[in-house]
Amino acid sequence: MHTQYEKTSLTKKEVATFGGYIDWNTQPSIFKQYPSFLFSYSFGEIEEFHFLELSRMITSKEQILTKLYYKLSTPSAGNLHPLELYIQVRGIKGVISGIYHVDAKMSKFVLLQEIEEDGLEGELGLSCKFEGIIAIVSCVPFRSEWKYGVRALRYCYLDAGHQIAAIQASATIYQKEMTILSEFDVKSFNFAIGLKDEETVCAVISFAKETEKKVKPLKKPLLHVSPTDYSDSNGDLFEVLQKQPVLKSEIFPINTTKEQILQRRSARKFENVPFKNGEIERIMHTLTKDVYPLVCYSILFGDEKNEAGIYLNSKLLQKGEYKDRLAGILVDQLFIKNAQMIVVVTSKHFSAEKLMLAGALVHKIALESSEFKSTGIGAFYDKKLQDFLGTENYILYVCALGK
Numbered sequence: 001m002h003t004q005y006e007k008t009s010l011t012k013k014e015v016a017t018f019g020g021y022i023d024w025n026t027q028p029s030i031f032k033q034y035p036s037f038l039f040s041y042s043f044g045e046i047e048e049f050h051f052l053e054l055s056r057m058i059t060s061k062e063q064i065l066t067k068l069y070y071k072l073s074t075p076s077a078g079n080l081h082p083l084e085l086y087i088q089v090r091g092i093k094g095v096i097s098g099i100y101h102v103d104a105k106m107s108k109f110v111l112l113q114e115i116e117e118d119g120l121e122g123e124l125g126l127s128c129k130f131e132g133i134i135a136i137v138s139c140v141p142f143r144s145e146w147k148y149g150v151r152a153l154r155y156c157y158l159d160a161g162h163q164i165a166a167i168q169a170s171a172t173i174y175q176k177e178m179t180i181l182s183e184f185d186v187k188s189f190n191f192a193i194g195l196k197d198e199e200t201v202c203a204v205i206s207f208a209k210e211t212e213k214k215v216k217p218l219k220k221p222l223l224h225v226s227p228t229d230y231s232d233s234n235g236d237l238f239e240v241l242q243k244q245p246v247l248k249s250e251i252f253p254i255n256t257t258k259e260q261i262l263q264r265r266s267a268r269k270f271e272n273v274p275f276k277n278g279e280i281e282r283i284m285h286t287l288t289k290d291v292y293p294l295v296c297y298s299i300l301f302g303d304e305k306n307e308a309g310i311y312l313n314s315k316l317l318q319k320g321e322y323k324d325r326l327a328g329i330l331v332d333q334l335f336i337k338n339a340q341m342i343v344v345v346t347s348k349h350f351s352a353e354k355l356m357l358a359g360a361l362v363h364k365i366a367l368e369s370s371e372f373k374s375t376g377i378g379a380f381y382d383k384k385l386q387d388f389l390g391t392e393n394y395i396l397y398v399c400a401l402g403k
């Protein structure tokens with residue numbers, strides 16, 4: 001996958017080619033819609049589904065010219081949302097057992113196929129029925145590729161990391177235990193759930209209990225619906241994504257509140273106000289403790305209590321004022337100069353898994369405090385940022401934090 005790092009790296013030339021005018025009228029649809037004749041439950045109707053609604057719902061709607069601009073409870077590079085969410089439900093009282101699409105736009109769970117003796121367990125390498133909910137996250141690369149070209153590979157997985165963390169955060173609030181399922185063949189699983197060459201699964205999360213009852217393979221694959229209204233992708237990016245293993249590791253625990261999830265927004269500007277006493281130490285502690293295999297650098301812009309410079313695991317590596325240089329490396333995103341702290345998430349290896357973990361970690365940082373604002377930053381000159389930090393680690397993601 002490291003050749004993909006080179007291929008998807010940003011350079012000045014790359015930005016000059018891709019950073020030009022974009023016609024938003026040609027944006028592919030960001031919500032998949034199954035036919036309206038299918039049975040559905042509305043958000044709010046089924047108590048057992050509340051935690052999933054919270055993890056993927058519209059939290060802001062704005063009319064911009066002729067277009068409605070939606071924002072969700074999860075962030076997304078360019079607000080393009082190249083993801084979908086499905087669930088298998090079994091043995092929940094008063095709920096039809098089956099496989100559902102989580103339709104965030106229409107705020108409903110659309111029943112794609114009922115299950116009884118059969119189910120997705122077999123496709124997931126399991127021989128017995130799982131009672132409860134199994135959630136499936138998929139990537140729709142064209143939604144992001146449309147704007148970002150090959151760089152979209154990274155954004156799909158970073159977005160997926162945010163989505164998985166959003167599920168984890170609301171599951172914790174609703175006291176549900178989750179397990180990652182990863183021992184299965186991606187291609188045949190895609191086929192079973194009706195995904196063709198525009199969408200591929202990247203994570204499966206179980207909130208279900210294994211029973212002793214044997215399960216049969218799904219009676220027939222789920223119906224296929226295209227996840228976008230059109231595509232003119234050459235399919236190369238999809239091919240790369242489909243070859244990546246799904247998420248294997250558990251993600252970081254997240255302690256937050258329902259209000260914090262509903263109010264989450266990416267910061268668009270910062271006021272140059274220092275953090276409260278102890279806040280920077282708390283964040284650095286989060287970035288150091290149990291984040292393996294990620295390695296986090298922090299760049300502080302300095303205040304009365306904290307010296308400006310580059311830190312690694314809470315240790316000052318190099319003193320200095322780096323606002324201007326860093327804003328340049330982050331593709332001239334000048335608003336970061338009023339932030340208090342820039343976090344750079346890196347790892348020794350580059351993979352879909354590490355990108356998802358990086359997205360999840362940045363989501364955790366955003367949800368665990370109401371004291372500051374933050375935003376994920378996916379646009380940076382990779383090589384320049386590596387040189388700036390003096391590391392050969394792969395740069396996965398950046399996060400700006402401020403008031």
Ligand SMILES: Cc1cc2nc3c(=O)[nH]c(=O)nc-3n(C[C@H](O)[C@H](O)[C@H](O)COP(=O)(O)O)c2cc1C
Nearest residue numbers: 071072075076077078079158265266376377378379
């Ligand atoms: C992977 C990823 C990369 C992002 N990169 C940038 C970036 O480089 N600059 C920026 O200002 N915002 C960036 N964002 C923030 C998005 O623009 C923001 O999530 C989106 O507009 C939706 O707004 P919301 O997060 O408030 O819902 C990024 C978000 C994600 C998830």
